[in-house]
Amino acid sequence: MYYPLTVRDFIDRAETVYPDRVAVVDEPDQPAPSLGTLTYRELATLARAQAARLDQLGVPVGGRVAVISQNSARLLTSFFGVTGWGRILVPINFRLSLAEIEYIVGHSGAKVVYADPELKDKLDALDVKHKFVLGDDDALFLRDSEPQEWAEPDEAATGTINYTSGTTARPKGVQLTHRNLWLNATVFGLHAGVNDRDVYLHTLPMFHANGWGMPYVTTGLGAKHVVLRKVDGAEILRRIDQHGVTLMCAAPAVVSAALDAAADWDGEIPGRDQVRIIVAGAPPPTRTIERVMEELGWQFNQIYGLTETSPIVTVNRMRAEWDDLSTHEQAKRLGRAGAPALGVRVTIDPQGEVLTSSNHNLDGYWEQPEETARVQAGNTFHTGDGGYLDDEGYLVISDRKKDVIISGGENVSSIEVEDALMSHPHVREVAVIGIPDEKWGELVTALVVADDGDVTAEELISHCRNSLAGYKCPKRVDFVDALPRTATGKLQKFKLREPFWKDHERQVN
Incomplete structure (x- = not known):
């Protein structure tokens, strides 16, 4: 028996198992009216309403829908409302210039663009048939309608196109299939120990490799989403304290912001012995990892990956064999990129480049067949990073071969x-x-x-x-x-x- 894996599975399960549980606490301080607190039944209703709206606009299966936004409940909804019914979501980095956004919208062929109210000027400048300011279209976005079903769900269909800077002057559109997204989220969730008691704080931009897949897995397992629009160290600590946050993903700069804020925090640091933080983007110094463990009392985890790998390639988290080591020695071990995640193969070619093979690797670069063939030569993904596998089989990134x-x-x-x-x-x-x-x-x-x-x-x-x-x-x-x-x-x-x-x-x- 064959049943296709699609991202719709995550929201369907949440609505079935946890319909009345709080799904999302939206960012209260934003230019669009906050959606406040939503249950999983309400989140699923919003996703269906968005899909029905796209039906009304004539966006076909495979049509591209771009969203330019800071973290918000509306952006989170689009991961299901767009992709769950067969369209392709194009989440765009809101920090980009107008010229960069114009290129991505044009290159992807998006016929619908949603944008945060703060980005209205950029939205007005785009030559696109359907444009909406998030919040202004809620009379339609929230209407009680049922969308047309995706007639033939296909796990090999593209689910998202994520544009990333690389070795060319123009960003490349990374095509990730439903199978890529589903398996990355599931494997990541397994390694991160996600469960229905978790409270997930969105310190990571959702546009960034689809929030590394966390929007999917935390939804499917019934965790609570707490939306943070703007990274601020003190505000991160306040949200942890207010909502009982247990899990978040972040770049090293976010870790530094939290550590700086902790120095001025009055009282016990929120989340001590409770928060798991997962870091990627670059390996933090050993001393920074020590400080997370000692000063914050948070469990430090690290992954290595790229947008092209959905992103998970390796995982590094505390293990029983290290329990008796000093914090410094534990931090040194946690500073490595990590061991290959379940179902991922990592090898090093003779030139020292890191290669990886998995079900999470991109289908290709949108409309760039030659570049796709180059990075997938030999049926493995060429990361462009230099590194080695140490005696324990852990990957260490030592150089960047790409520019x-x-x-x-x-x-x-x-x-x-x-x-x-x-x-x-x-x-x-x-x-x-x-x-x-x-x-x-x-x-x-x-x-x-x-x-x-x-x-x-x-x-x-x-x-x-x-x-x-x-x-x-x-x-x-x-x-x-x-x-x-x-x-x-x-x-x-x-x-x-x-x-x-x-x-x-x-x-x-």
Whole structure:
């Protein structure tokens, strides 16, 4: 017997098993009217209403629907209301510039775009048939209607297209199938120990690799979602205290924000011996992991993955064999990327690149067959990261073979930033690299050969803001006389990186 795996399974089970349980506590402080507290019956009703609205708009199965939003209950609903009835969700990073959003909407072919009220100006500028400000369309979004059923559910159908920066100047649309999404969420949930007593705080942007799959699994297992619109260390502690949060996912910068806030917290830190935090984006320093364990009293977990792998590849969490070790030794072990997750194969090729094979790997890049073939050569996914497997079979990421900087948990394409800088009339040459930074992991840094000695770092950074999201813009600009190149003219970035990384064991931070 064969029954296709689709993301609809998660909301259907929640409504069946936990209809009157609180499903979502929406962000109270947002420009759209907060949806307040929703039960799983109400969340499922909203998802059906959205699907019915898309029926009314004539969006077919396979049609693309984009949502540009900070974390919100409406965005969470779209993971089911769009994808559960066969359409394709395109969650867009709200921090992107208008030019970047225009490219993604156009490239994906989205015919419907929802956007947060704060992004109305960008929404108005888009050339799209159907555009809605989240909250303004609720008279339709909340109507009591039944959608047309997806006639032939297909687990091989694309469920989401997630755009990610990489080795090209333009973002690539990662096609993840229902099977990818279903299995990633289930395997991730298994390793994270998700259960129906959990309270999940959305510190991770939902647009980021679909919140790593947590919106699906926490829904399917009846956990409570607490929506956080904006990351703020003190507010994270307050929400944990208020709602009894037990689980959250975060980039290292969020961990740092929580640690900073804890230093000024009056009384016992909320969540001690209760919160499990799962970190990815870059391995935090051993000392940071120690501080999470000692100062916050939270269980530290780490995963490694990419948008292209849905994202889970490896998992690192405390194990019984380490119980008698000192906190420092435990933290050192937890600093590794982790052991392969269930059903995932990790190998290292002769050049030191990390390869992974699993049911979570992308179906392909939207409308980019050549790039798809390149990263899937040999029926395995080429991560572009350099690393090794240690004696315990744990993956350690030691270098980044692709030209990507990970700053604050976000991918930044060096090429994209270089293109923006080269459009300035006084920039003759430029190389963009990531350098170690305690707060952001890696700092986007531009090394510039200028034609005009009067151009300033501030002027170049401001110039980049015209075409790039703020997190992609260089935070540091150094002016140099020349950039090192080979005899054939190829830029030697490793030489530029050397002085910044010479005291580090790994070439990632």
